[in-house]
Amino acid sequence: MESINALFDQFTEALDENDKSKAISVFQKALSSSDLSIPMLYEHLLAPSLNHIASNSKDQEIPIWKEHLASSTVRTALELSYPRVLTDQQPKTGQRALVFCLEEEYHELGARMTADYLTLLGFETYFIGANTPRKDILEAIKFFNPNVVCISVTNYFHLSRLHDLIVKLPENRPFKLIVGGYAVHHSSNVEELVKADFYANSFDDLKIIKEAIL
Amino acid sequence: MKLAFRIALRFLSSNKGQTFLITLGIAIGISVQIFIGSLIEGLQISLLDTTIGRSSHITIAASEKNEPFNDYEAVLNQLSNQVEKMTPTLTGGAFIKTDDKTNQILLRGFDLASADQIYRFSEAVLEGGRLPAPGTNEVLMGVTLSEDYNIEIGDTLEILSPAGQLTEIKVVGFFDLEVAAINASWVVSGLDLSRTVFDFDENQVTALESQIEEPFDSDLIATQMQTDVNREDLRFDDWKAQNEALLSGLSGQSTSSLMIQVFVVISVVLGIASVLAISVLQKSRQIGILKAMGINDRTSSLVFLFQGFLLGILGGLLGILFGLGLLVVFSKFALNPDGTPVVPIFINYRFMMLSGLIAVVSSTFASIIPALKSRKLSPIEVIKNG
Amino acid sequence: MGNIINLSKVSKIYGTAVKTQVLYDVDLAIKPKSFNGIIGASGSGKSTLLNIVGTLDRPTFGEVEINGIRTDQMKKNDLAKLRNETIGFIFQFHYLLPEFTAFENVLMPHFIKGQKFDKRMNDRAHELMELVGLSKVKNNLAGNMSGGQQQRTAIARALINNPRIILADEPTGNLDSETTEVIYDLLRDINKKLETTFVIITHDRRIAEKTDRIIEIKDGRIYNDFSRI
Numbered sequence: 001m002e003s004i005n006a007l008f009d010q011f012t013e014a015l016d017e018n019d020k021s022k023a024i025s026v027f028q029k030a031l032s033s034s035d036l037s038i039p040m041l042y043e044h045l046l047a048p049s050l051n052h053i054a055s056n057s058k059d060q061e062i063p064i065w066k067e068h069l070a071s072s073t074v075r076t077a078l079e080l081s082y083p084r085v086l087t088d089q090q091p092k093t094g095q096r097a098l099v100f101c102l103e104e105e106y107h108e109l110g111a112r113m114t115a116d117y118l119t120l121l122g123f124e125t126y127f128i129g130a131n132t133p134r135k136d137i138l139e140a141i142k143f144f145n146p147n148v149v150c151i152s153v154t155n156y157f158h159l160s161r162l163h164d165l166i167v168k169l170p171e172n173r174p175f176k177l178i179v180g181g182y183a184v185h186h187s188s189n190v191e192e193l194v195k196a197d198f199y200a201n202s203f204d205d206l207k208i209i210k211e212a213i214l
Numbered sequence: 215m216k217l218a219f220r221i222a223l224r225f226l227s228s229n230k231g232q233t234f235l236i237t238l239g240i241a242i243g244i245s246v247q248i249f250i251g252s253l254i255e256g257l258q259i260s261l262l263d264t265t266i267g268r269s270s271h272i273t274i275a276a277s278e279k280n281e282p283f284n285d286y287e288a289v290l291n292q293l294s295n296q297v298e299k300m301t302p303t304l305t306g307g308a309f310i311k312t313d314d315k316t317n318q319i320l321l322r323g324f325d326l327a328s329a330d331q332i333y334r335f336s337e338a339v340l341e342g343g344r345l346p347a348p349g350t351n352e353v354l355m356g357v358t359l360s361e362d363y364n365i366e367i368g369d370t371l372e373i374l375s376p377a378g379q380l381t382e383i384k385v386v387g388f389f390d391l392e393v394a395a396i397n398a399s400w401v402v403s404g405l406d407l408s409r410t411v412f413d414f415d416e417n418q419v420t421a422l423e424s425q426i427e428e429p430f431d432s433d434l435i436a437t438q439m440q441t442d443v444n445r446e447d448l449r450f451d452d453w454k455a456q457n458e459a460l461l462s463g464l465s466g467q468s469t470s471s472l473m474i475q476v477f478v479v480i481s482v483v484l485g486i487a488s489v490l491a492i493s494v495l496q497k498s499r500q501i502g503i504l505k506a507m508g509i510n511d512r513t514s515s516l517v518f519l520f521q522g523f524l525l526g527i528l529g530g531l532l533g534i535l536f537g538l539g540l541l542v543v544f545s546k547f548a549l550n551p552d553g554t555p556v557v558p559i560f561i562n563y564r565f566m567m568l569s570g571l572i573a574v575v576s577s578t579f580a581s582i583i584p585a586l587k588s589r590k591l592s593p594i595e596v597i598k599n600g
Numbered sequence: 601m602g603n604i605i606n607l608s609k610v611s612k613i614y615g616t617a618v619k620t621q622v623l624y625d626v627d628l629a630i631k632p633k634s635f636n637g638i639i640g641a642s643g644s645g646k647s648t649l650l651n652i653v654g655t656l657d658r659p660t661f662g663e664v665e666i667n668g669i670r671t672d673q674m675k676k677n678d679l680a681k682l683r684n685e686t687i688g689f690i691f692q693f694h695y696l697l698p699e700f701t702a703f704e705n706v707l708m709p710h711f712i713k714g715q716k717f718d719k720r721m722n723d724r725a726h727e728l729m730e731l732v733g734l735s736k737v738k739n740n741l742a743g744n745m746s747g748g749q750q751q752r753t754a755i756a757r758a759l760i761n762n763p764r765i766i767l768a769d770e771p772t773g774n775l776d777s778e779t780t781e782v783i784y785d786l787l788r789d790i791n792k793k794l795e796t797t798f799v800i801i802t803h804d805r806r807i808a809e810k811t812d813r814i815i816e817i818k819d820g821r822i823y824n825d826f827s828r829i
Contacts, residue, residue: 104805157809160639160816160824188827217711228699503695506656507709507757508684510677594656597691598647 002029004036004044012049015070027077031084038085038120039203042113046074050109071109078112085116093122093214095147098140098175100128102161107154110181114150117203121210123148134165141175148176148213150200156183163194176213178206218516221504225497226521233525236489240529241536243482244573247475248537248566253544254471256560258464262429265460266453268333268391270423271432272297272439273451280306282418289422289443296439300424301328304408309374310383310401312363316374319359319401323408332425335389335402342367343387348404352386358397360388373401373411381411429453479576482529486580490522494584494591501588502596515585522581523574530573534566602668604765604797605630605653610662612648612820622648624820625662632764633795635788637802637811645820646801647769653799654687654767655679667764684712688758688796692770696750696757698743702734705742706756713761728756732786748779755786759794766790768800772807780804 007030014023030036030045053062053070099115101108108130115127126144128136141149153162162179169177180200184190191199198209226233276283286302293300304323309316326345330336335345335354346352355365365371369385383403390397405419426435432452440450454461494501501514538561545559605628612623622645630636640646651657652664655671664672667686671679683689688709696705707725710717729738732752737745742753751771758766771787772780784807791798802808816824 155809156826156828157805157814159826160814163824183826186829188829189825193824193826217714220711224699499695500697500699503697504708504712505680506654506683506689506695507712508680508682509712510680512677513712592656594651597651597656597695 004030004040008045008049011045012052015049015053015073018066018069020069020073020076023073024076024080028080031081038081038088038116041081042116043202046077047110047113050074074109075112078109078116081116085119089120090122092124093210095123095213096144097123097125097148097150098128098144098146099125099150099152100132100137100140101130101152101154102137102158102165103131103133104161105153105155105158106130107182108152110154111150111152114152114180114200114206117206118148118150120203121206123210134168137165138168146175148178150178150180151196152181153179153183154181156187159183159187159190159194166195176209178209180205215513215516217509218513219520221517222520222524225493225500225517226524229493232489232493233528236486236525237528237532239485239489240482240525240573240577241532243478243485244530244533244569245536245540247478247572248534248569249540249544250471250474250478251565251569252537252541252560252562253557254467255562255565257557258467259560260558261460261464264392265457266429268393269453270332270421271426271429271453272424272436274422274424274439274443274448275420275451277447277449280420282412282414282420283447284415284417286417286419286422289445289448292443293422293424293439296435296442297424297426299328299331299426300422301325301332302405302419303329303421303423304405304412304414304418305420306408306412307376308401308411310363311372311374312365315363317363318399319373320399321373321401321403321408321411323403323405323411325405326402329423332423333391338389338391340388340390343389346386346402346404346407349406350404351381351383351407352403353383353407354387354389354402355385356397356400357388357390358394359399359401360385362398375411375413377413379411379413381407383407479572482573483576483580486522486525486577487583490518490581490584491587493521494518494587497588498591499596501591502593505591505593506597511589514591515589518581518585518588519578522578522584526574526577529577530570533573534570537566537569602632603629603665604632604667605799606663606665607649607653607659608663610649610652610659610664612645612652612657613660622820623652623659626820626822628815628822630797630799632797633791634813635791635798635800635811636813636815637800637808638815638817639801639803639808640817640823644817646817649817650767650769650799650801654689655683684709685761686763686765688761688763688766690751690754690758690766690768690771692773696742696753698741701739701741702745702749702753703729703738705753706738706760709757709761725756725760728759729753731759731790732756733782748775748783751775751779751783752786755783755790759790759796762794763796765797765799768798768802770801770803772802772804777806780806784810 007026010026011023014026030041050070053067097118099111099118101111112127115125118125128140151162153159166177176197178198178200179194179196184199185201200206200209274289282304290300290302302325306321308319308321310319326335326348339345339354340357343354346354365385367385367387371383371385373381373383389402426432433454436450436452505514541559541561545555548556550556607626607628610623610626611621614620614622626649638646638650648657652659655666659672662672663670666682669682671682674682697708700708703725706728707717707721710721729735732755734749734752734756737749742750745753772783775783787798787800788810790796800807800811808814813827814824815822
């Protein structure tokens with residue numbers, strides 16, 4: 001079997017060439033390998049390839065349309081992964097998890113991966129998606145009554161909104177709040193200002209958190 | 215400094231309508247001030263000319279009334295460098311006999327050459343006449359006097375002195391000095407004839423008459439003369455002492471003219487001050503912006519001082535033009551039946567310059583309050599209130 | 601490197617009879633060459649904060665240091681000089697002098713500085729107008745230009761004296777989104793090329809999310825302060 005690094009190179013090359021079918025066939029090849037776990041595929045293939053493309057990490061020249069094209073390819077890859085996620089799922093914990101992004105936050109892929117991780121870890125997971133208004137977040141929390149609420153923030157501007165939301169949540173809330181995403185881990189002062197129960201950056205972080213909760 | 219001037223100029227030029235109105239306001243005020251000042255000055259000069267133009271400003275006579283005094287030439291020589299126009303006169307009441315009547319006249323014997331500088335007989339002689347030749351028995355006669363007694367040029371009359379001496383005189387002309395009393399009573403002769411009539415000595419005259427450059431200094435000069443001459447037997451009379459009523463009239467007129475001018479200028483100042491004060495409000499946004507950009511308080515005040523200064527110059531110049539125009543129009547259209555102006559207009563360029571200066575100074579002064587306001591203005595008020 | 605702007609325990613209280621406190625013990629340090637966004641609801645005190653940083657307003661309590669110099673105690677005229685030489689302002693309502701042309705407006709801070717207007721300055725002014733894309737309208741009176749043109753004029757004006765700091769209060773507040781983008785790119789470009797420190801108040805998410813640091817003011821206090829790392 002090819003190494004994850006070789007697959008990453010092929011996948012990014014296909015993204016660079018705007019060749020979706022090639023990228024997806026590379027990913028399917030990787031997905032079919034039982035050596036490569038879902039977190040591995042996400043954390044060593046999909047996420048870095050997106051960062052590679054994303055304009056805010058490398059040179060400014062990459063146009064937004066290309067970034068969107070790459071996102072769409074990665075989204076397809078994620079959809080293709082879901083059956084595998086269900087197959088690999090650990091014994092159910094009986095706990096519910098709610099995953100979403102804040103209002104005006106359109107970068108949902110991170111949240112999507114997080115949702116899959118939580119599913120893998122045996123949570124009953126509800127992924128609401130990008131750009132969720134606060135009112136709807138509160139309604140969803142009421143409706144699902146989750147044990148874990150997971151918020152992903154990619155753009156650091158939305159940290160302010162995250163702060164606002166957390167302040168609005170009741171003091172003794174009946175769920176654990178986990179925040180993560182690019183902005184949470186690449187900005188100063190987040191842990192001082194944003195009082196979440198956990199800060200997660202990877203599948204391993206979530207695993208530790210799960211142990212802490214249960 | 216240069217920047218403040220430039221901003222001031224731009225503020226004025228960018229709001230032409232308002233600038234024009236203030237300038238017009240100043241100009242009208244200044245032109246009224248110039249007009250009234252010039253009118254009153256012209257009136258006073260013509261009145262003064264009528265009153266003392268052909269009369270003695272300082273008269274030196276014997277302390278004792280109607281008596282002659284001696285050594286007049288010494289006095290004349292002593293004062294000749296102080297007073298330009300001075301003439302000796304031998305004057306006395308006398309009578310002339312016409313047909314069957316004897317009439318009182320005033321015989322005025324002059325050194326005609328020097329007396330002409332004061333009385334301008336040569337101009338006042340009517341057609342057909344001439345000045346008496348010195349050393350003869352020729353006389354000039356007031357025109358009214360001649361008409362009253364049907365005297366004609368070439369007539370020979372007898373003159374009777376109070377002492378009873380009869381002397382023959384010959385009329386060579388009539389004069390009109392434009393004063394009724396003089397025209398009706400004066401008979402003018404050379405000194406010799408008068409001396410003969412009154413039987414005085416060679417070195418005696420009844421008075422030394424004089425005119426000075428500044429008639430209003432006559433009292434001072436008279437006192438000075440008295441000190442210089444230092445003769446107990448002489449008195450020095452100046453015209454002011456004899457014309458107190460006229461003088462108080464003139465000074466009252468001057469005062470009221472000055473009052474009018476002062477109030478006109480005050481209203482101009484108030485007008486400018488209020489308009490400039492409003493303009494600070496109008497321009498407070500700009501001043502705030504300039505201050506935010508770092509203009510200092512001094513410069514921001516100067517902007518308004520310069521505006522006042524420039525308006526003063528513009529208004530002053532325009533005001534002088536308007537004033538001149540008014541004066542010209544007045545002297546052209548307000549006429550006596552004989553075509554002479556009702557009031558002879560006297561154009562005093564120094565006075566006009568002064569008015570222009572007053573316009574500049576007063577409008578600069580009027581801009582002090584707006585300048586202080588501008589100094590106090592804080593940029594934050596402007597920035598905050600959008 | 602030291603901070604170019606340093607506020608410590610800055611409070612601002614307005615009014616004497618009825619006191620309104622607008623800022624509470626604000627500590628804020630801004631690094632040179634950084635590109636900072638300030639956000640907050642209207643009435644949060646963010647404009648007051650910016651005005652205090654810009655020495656247009658004085659703190660009631662606390663210390664303000666600009667470029668290493670204490671400004672809270674300085675005299676008015678010294679502050680004016682400091683503003684003229686160190687700080688460029690860009691306001692939401694572009695605040696040009698309508699009596700002057702765009703070109704003259706751009707040069708106004710230079711004139712205020714009281715230095716000679718020579719060919720070098722003339723070239724610099726033309727260059728800046730070129731930079732903000734106003735070459736064609738530079739001789740128009742400021743009052744006769746579109747909002748975008750006026751705002752760009754204000755930006756060129758803020759730059760003319762080569763200030764180390766540019767303070768902007770909603771610089772794109774009343775511009776359409778396309779112009780906003782252009783102006784923003786321009787500011788960012790200046791920040792990179794001239795190493796000018798920017799502090800920008802904005803409610804525009806597109807601008808705020810591109811800054812290096814977001815400071816959120818809420819009820820007179822710093823509520824959020826996130827920097828990219």
